[in-house]
Amino acid sequence: MKPEKNLRILMVEDDKSVAEMMDMFIKKEGWTMDVATDGDQAVKMFAKNPDQYDLITLDLNLPKKDGIQVAKEVCAISPTIPIIMLTARSSEAEQILGLGVGADDYVSKPFSPLALIARIKALQRRIMIEDNQSKAISDKRDETFDVETQHMKISKKRREVLFDNKEVDYITPKEFNLLYTMAQKPKQVFSRGQLLESVWGYDYFGEERTVDAHIKKLRQKLEKVGANVIQTVWGVGYKFDDSQV
Known part of the structure; x- marks a missing residue:
């Protein structure tokens, strides 16, 4: 991702009023935004020059190709392109599906334009931090692990x-x-x-489904190797514990 002032965003949105509203806020940040109004157009625009875009905001409910298919095709072209899904749908299954095909974040409509701007900035900061951390540990020996617990190595x-x-x-x-x-x-x-702030890089705005959807998918993958290590603490959140495995 480029510095914030130079961001070029592809907004995939068939609602003209939403696109026009976000265009005003995007321009205030000094960013540039292109708009695709259906799934086919979005994939064609992105495929023509993937490197020109730093981030995609993607409506889930689109004509011609829905957001899930667009995300799949876009990620096949550029697996690292950041995607924020925008949708009026709110079921957990739909969120998991969207996040599972490559979306980095999930924002439910109606949303505040300023909140979406904050999400974009937070996602950019998170990517930059991860890139810097990867560079900082590049001199470590390949066989080392950053985290070692009773049963798990990361x-x-x-x-x-x-x-x-x-x-x-x-x-x-x-x-x-x-x-x-x-x-x-x-x-x-x-x-x-805490998890939203640590992993996504922004304060908690009530979008707890984003965390829940990722945790559910993560558990499914861990459980394939017998790693039942993420526990729900009802009314509070989640914890890692492999001491009783």
Whole structure:
């Protein structure tokens, strides 16, 4: 991602009023925004020159191709492009589906333009921090692990997770960062707000479904190797604990 003042954003949105409203706020930040009004147009615009875009805001309910299919095709072209999904749909299953195909964040309509701007800035900061951290640990030996608990080993440089020496496959960047954050402090309870701030880089705005959806997908992947290590603390949040495995 470029510095904030130079961001070029592709907004995929069939609601003209929403696109026009966001265009005003985007311009106030000194950023540039292109608009695609349907799924086909979005994929064609992105495929023509993927490097020109720093971030995509993507409506889930689109004509011609829905947001899920657009996310799949866009991520096939550029797996690292940041995507924030915008949708009036709110079911957990739809959120999990969207996040599972490559979206980094999920914002429910109606939304505040200023809140979306804050999400974009937070996502940019998070990516820059992760890039800097990767560079800072590049001189570590390949066989080292950043976190080692009773049963789990995690390498941030290699994005590798081992449970009793069995590799956990297909963990997305956000799922990895959630696990890494909690595993650094086993048995500590993290609220959804703390996880949003630590992993996504913004304060808690009530979008707890974003955390819940990622946790659900992460659990499914961990449980394939027998790693039932993320516990729900009802009314509070989540914690990592592999002492009873």
